[in-house]
Amino acid sequence: MFFLTSQEFERFTSLQAIAGMVYDFLGPAHIVQLHLPADLSIAAKILTQAANKSGALTLPMGLVGDLDESLDSLLQKRDVPGKFRQVSALFAAPGYLWALASRSLQRGLRPEDFGIKNISSGGAKVSRDLRALVTKAWGVTLREGYSMAEMVSTGAYSCDEGNLHFLEYSGILEVLDPVTREPVKFGDVGVAVFTSFYPDRELMPILRYWTRDLVRLIACPCGQITVAIEEVIGRTDHMMIVGGQNFYPQPIGDVLTAFSELVQPPRFHIRNEERTTMLHTIVEIECATTLTEAARAELVEKIRLALPFSGAMHIQLGVVQCEIHLMSPGSIAAPFRYKLQGPTPV
Ligand SMILES: [Zn+2]
CATH class of the missing domain: 3.30.70.1350 (Cation efflux protein, cytoplasmic domain)
Incomplete structure (x- = not known):
């Protein structure tokens, strides 16, 4: 169980809205469709609120309705002044995206039938196959986020190369040996350990949080200078x-x-x-x-x-x-x- 103050929640949603506008997946022109369980997931709550704050038209679909209804909503042409004509940003967990993309191809729909510019996923490992499927269905590169409810103020987001860049303004990421707990050599597999910065977490500061997730630091060729990891490789439990x-x-x-x-x-x-x-x-x-x-x-x-x-x-x-x-x-x-x-x- 973890706790946030209302001020912390406001801060995270504002930061997320700003990040979304900088990277152009949120903002006043966007129509955002979310397939996330808002009542279960803090990330979904933050994202929905961030979309609203950015001025986007937000369609929180939750996990109700069938795949065809969700696709029809993506296809629908909407005449809302100042906004794109169709849904421009889509957020869903990997399993849901897999089903939705498969159904879209099954119906013979093509990327040009949609107006999607950004697709983001998180909450579970995104496979290479899912990336390929998303590109085939919608012609868009799937963006991935990596965070956890416990360390909601920080995390990592994928770049154009598909690597995960850590948000260094929000905390420190260490990669430690699972047995000795010493830092591993650059490029070796170790456990991701997070520390949050003040004032992001005032009520429950996160100090060297041992995630049990195994990651490997890499030098990403994309040009961003922040710390990057390739992907979440597995869990120390195994x-x-x-x-x-x-x-x-x-x-x-x-x-x-x-x-x-x-x-x-x-x-x-x-x-x-x-x-x-x-x-x-x-x-x-x-x-x-x-x-x-x-x-x-x-x-x-x-x-x-x-x-x-x-x-x-x-x-x-x-x-x-x-x-x-x-x-x-x-x-x-x-x-x-x-x-x-x-x-x-x-
Ligand atoms: Zn990169």
């Missing part, structure tokens, strides 16, 4: 230490998608076992079909070389033994299910 280094399930799953002999999307378990002589990292991977002994041995070797931790120092030195077990079809009920890129269509 981290594994293999051969003295930290690994995460998503990149391991990415590698396994290349093997047609395995169940797709991949299902696997990884665990460390301390045995008498050394530490063993056991990787259990589910096969799609039954294989001969020779085929199994060959597949194990190929997977061994492909796995991200094959080059980990302790494995190279032979002080940690990596064992790969191919499991029979249907044998793994994985607590972590690797997901193919892109949200499931609603």
Whole structure:
């Protein structure tokens, strides 16, 4: 639970309105359609209020009505003096955007049927597939925001290169090692840790807030000089230490998608076992079909070389033994299910 004063809320909505006018997704000429649960999400409340403050015509659709009604609203020509003729800015969570864009293509609608100039999303990871789908449906680059209810006064927004730039006037972003809690080297994966600046948070200051989100700092070629991260890579909850280094399930799953002999999307378990002589990292991977002994041995070797931790120092030195077990079809009920890129269509 977190708390804001009315003054803080007013300040955030004003800053958001100014940012929206600077980047031209809010302002008196805009018609803004929002598909956000305003009664559940503080971000939705702030965005709706910011749109109103900027002088935009705001259409808070919430999450009611069907996809066709939402599309019809985007298509509708409105004659409001001083405003664009159609909805010019769209805000929705990734899952909703995925469904709306798919429905638009299904109906045979083209980007030129709409007047959309800006589409923004947030609240969950935006995949490359979703970006491509949005561009195909509406001819617009999807912009992404990254923040959390707890640190609502600060966050990061995507630039034209698709990287997330941190709003440095609002706080400090540190990227720390999940185990030692020391700053990681530039470009290494670490946990995003936020601190808010005064006077953004007077009632509940955020001091070194440990998000558990894994990010990597990058040098963005777009020209903005603020601190940039590539994307939110994953969560520390799913981290594994293999051969003295930290690994995460998503990149391991990415590698396994290349093997047609395995169940797709991949299902696997990884665990460390301390045995008498050394530490063993056991990787259990589910096969799609039954294989001969020779085929199994060959597949194990190929997977061994492909796995991200094959080059980990302790494995190279032979002080940690990596064992790969191919499991029979249907044998793994994985607590972590690797997901193919892109949200499931609603
Ligand atoms: Zn950039």
